[in-house]
Amino acid sequence: MIRLYHVPLSPFCRKVRLVLAEKKIEVELVEERYWEQDPDFMRRNPAGKVPVLRIDDMNLAESTPICEYLEERYPNPTLMPKDAEGRYEVRRLMAWFDDKFHHEVTSKLLYERVNRKLMKSGYPVAANVKSGSKAIKYHLDYMAWLLDRRRWLAGDAMTLADFAAAAHLSALDYTSDVDWNRHEVVKDWYAKIKSRPAFRSLLADHVPSFPPPEHYADLDF
Amino acid sequence: MIRLYHVPLSPFCRKVRLVLAEKKIEVELVEERYWEQDPDFMRRNPAGKVPVLRIDDMNLAESTPICEYLEERYPNPTLMPKDAEGRYEVRRLMAWFDDKFHHEVTSKLLYERVNRKLMKSGYPVAANVKSGSKAIKYHLDYMAWLLDRRRWLAGDAMTLADFAAAAHLSALDYTSDVDWNRHEVVKDWYAKIKSRPAFRSLLADHVPSFPPPEHYADLDF
Numbered sequence: 451m452i453r454l455y456h457v458p459l460s461p462f463c464r465k466v467r468l469v470l471a472e473k474k475i476e477v478e479l480v481e482e483r484y485w486e487q488d489p490d491f492m493r494r495n496p497a498g499k500v501p502v503l504r505i506d507d508m509n510l511a512e513s514t515p516i517c518e519y520l521e522e523r524y525p526n527p528t529l530m531p532k533d534a535e536g537r538y539e540v541r542r543l544m545a546w547f548d549d550k551f552h553h554e555v556t557s558k559l560l561y562e563r564v565n566r567k568l569m570k571s572g573y574p575v576a577a578n579v580k581s582g583s584k585a586i587k588y589h590l591d592y593m594a595w596l597l598d599r600r601r602w603l604a605g606d607a608m609t610l611a612d613f614a615a616a617a618h619l620s621a622l623d624y625t626s627d628v629d630w631n632r633h634e635v636v637k638d639w640y641a642k643i644k645s646r647p648a649f650r651s652l653l654a655d656h657v658p659s660f661p662p663p664e665h666y667a668d669l670d671f
Numbered sequence: 672m673i674r675l676y677h678v679p680l681s682p683f684c685r686k687v688r689l690v691l692a693e694k695k696i697e698v699e700l701v702e703e704r705y706w707e708q709d710p711d712f713m714r715r716n717p718a719g720k721v722p723v724l725r726i727d728d729m730n731l732a733e734s735t736p737i738c739e740y741l742e743e744r745y746p747n748p749t750l751m752p753k754d755a756e757g758r759y760e761v762r763r764l765m766a767w768f769d770d771k772f773h774h775e776v777t778s779k780l781l782y783e784r785v786n787r788k789l790m791k792s793g794y795p796v797a798a799n800v801k802s803g804s805k806a807i808k809y810h811l812d813y814m815a816w817l818l819d820r821r822r823w824l825a826g827d828a829m830t831l832a833d834f835a836a837a838a839h840l841s842a843l844d845y846t847s848d849v850d851w852n853r854h855e856v857v858k859d860w861y862a863k864i865k866s867r868p869a870f871r872s873l874l875a876d877h878v879p880s881f882p883p884p885e886h887y888a889d890l891d892f
Contacts, residue, residue: 496813497771508756512770515762522755534743535729541736549733550718592717 453504455482455491458655459564459624461556462513462548463501464617469517469610471648473524479651485569514544517610529610540604543611547618551589556618558582559627564660586627594633608643616643620652626663630671645669674725676703676712679876680785680845682777683734683769684722685838690738690831692869694745700872706790735765738831750831761825764832768839772810777839779803780848785881807848815854829864837864841873847884851892866890 454470454477456463470477482491484500494509495502503510510516521530530537559582562574593615596603604611619640622628630637643649653667665671675691675698677684691698703712705721716723716732724731731737742751751758780803783795814836817824825832840861843849851858864870874888886892 497767510759510763512763512766515759515766518762519755519759522758534740537743538731538736538740541739542731542733545733545736546718 451478452476453478453480455480455484455494455502455504456500457481457484458657459560459621460500461552461560461614461617461621462499464621464652465513465548465610465614466501466503466516466520467651468613468617468648469520469529471651472527472529472613472646473520475520475524483568514541514548517544517613521610529608529613531605531607531609536605540609540611543604544614547611547614551615551618554585555582555589556622558585560621560625563625563627564657567659568657583627586622587629587632590629590632590636593636593639597633597635597639602639612639612643616640616649620644620649624655624657624660624662624666641669641671644671672699673697674699674701676701676705676715676723676725677721678702678705679878680781680842681721682773682781682835682838682842683720685842685873686734686769686831686835687722687724687737687741688872689834689838689869690741690750692872693748693750693834693867694741696741696745704789735762735769735835738765738834742831750829750834752826752828752830757826761830761832764825765835768832768835772836772839775806776803776810777843779806781842781846784846784848785878788880789878804848807843808850808853811850811853811857814857814860818854818856818860823860833860833864837861837870841865841870845876845878845881845883845887862890862892865892 452470452475454463454466456467456479458481467479482500482502484491484498487498492498494504495511497511499511501511501513501516503516510519521528530540558578562578562582566572566574593603600606602608602612603615619628630640644653656662673691673696675684675687677688677700679702688698688700703721703723705712705719708719713719715725715730718732720732722732722734722737724737731740742749751761779799783799783803787793787795814824821827823829823833824836840849851861865874877883
């Protein structure tokens with residue numbers, strides 16, 4: 451049995467969960483409060499982070515290398531284009547969301563609102579929340595610019611890039627931090643990806659003492 | 672002609688330069704002081720970072736996606752294993768150096784000592800330098816642990832992972848921040864990779880007002 455050590459709202463874990471589900475790979479989810487640095491967990495991943503995917507006696511860490519591994523080993527359905535230029539664009543956008551978007555938006559909103567409380571590391575820093583709320587507008591504009599030109603974020607087919615983006619946005623939607631009315635084309639994209647069977651497990655997430663807003667699991671939001 | 676916008680001591684640019692040189696792809700190097708946010712440069716890469724690789728009228732950003740693209744388009748000599756597990760390990764180690772090592776070591780030592788002065792953003796913060804000097808020991812120990820078991824960092828062949836690591840260590844060697852006497856096996860690995868023709872351009876780098884130490888370009892250091 452494949453096992454994923456994760457936390458429910460982590461965008462990096464969500465990306466891996468979406469890829470596993472899209473490829474219909476059964477997985478046992480194990481919640482891992484990685485900030486408590488349990489010695490057993492630290493042995494599985496010396497970097498002390500989630501996700502960690504336990505598969506065939508290997509412990510795989512780092513979400514993008516995990517997704518590339520799953521894509522190579524379980525190529526159906528494919529989530530990568532065949533041509534080098536298309537593959538580059540998918541990888542660039544994964545890096546865009548996991549580095550730049552994560553730094554400017556996710557870490558400033560989700561981590562301030564939720565992770566601080568879970569990790570007992572104090573109250574949200576207002577300046578961070580303000581900066582994240584401002585930055586997400588620019589990123590939604592960039593997504594709209596892409597989606598005006600393409601059916602999916604990296605081109606005409608759904609790829610790992612869409613799951614990387616949806617992983618961040620779905621976690622931020624849990625805290626009501628996404629203004630879906632800003633761009634119809636972004637809302638349409640999210641409605642499409644949210645209605646996939648692969649998304650169901652994410653929409654059922656419920657973090658104790660942080661109930662999701664009503665629209666979170668609603669396919670007609 | 673292929674063109675690379677770069678700064679000489681950036682580990683991300685060095686990784687791309689090493690891959691280009693190892694694959695014998697001719698490139699014109701253009702130094703880009705990205706922190707000055709020149710409008711022409713920002714058009715080439717809205718993320719405002721280096722490296723940017725100009726190739727066939729495309730502007731490619733993000734060092735790891737660039738390296739994967741070069742590997743797919745110029746597969747000889749190959750810098751990736753053939754099997755999914757081996758490829759995963761290369762990608763995991765690239766992420767290890769470009770995320771964890773970068774955050775804990777490179778940004779704390781190189782950026783404090785050099786980038787702050789170049790960018791005129793004040794004096795080095797002593798607490799950061801101290802933390803970086805401590806963290807590099809742990810990372811050298813981890814490299815020694817790997818190299819006790821393998822000829823190269825990710826296995827028995829030289830891969831992108833070795834270039835990712837060498838890119839960081841060579842930049843830190845420029846500021847004399849690497850204790851090569853800590854582990855013979857790490858020094859041997861660096862001597863092997865440093866003596867490759869692909870390394871020559873890096874060893875000829877010279878940042879104005881930061882002369883490199885004598886051992887920096889010496890193959891017998």
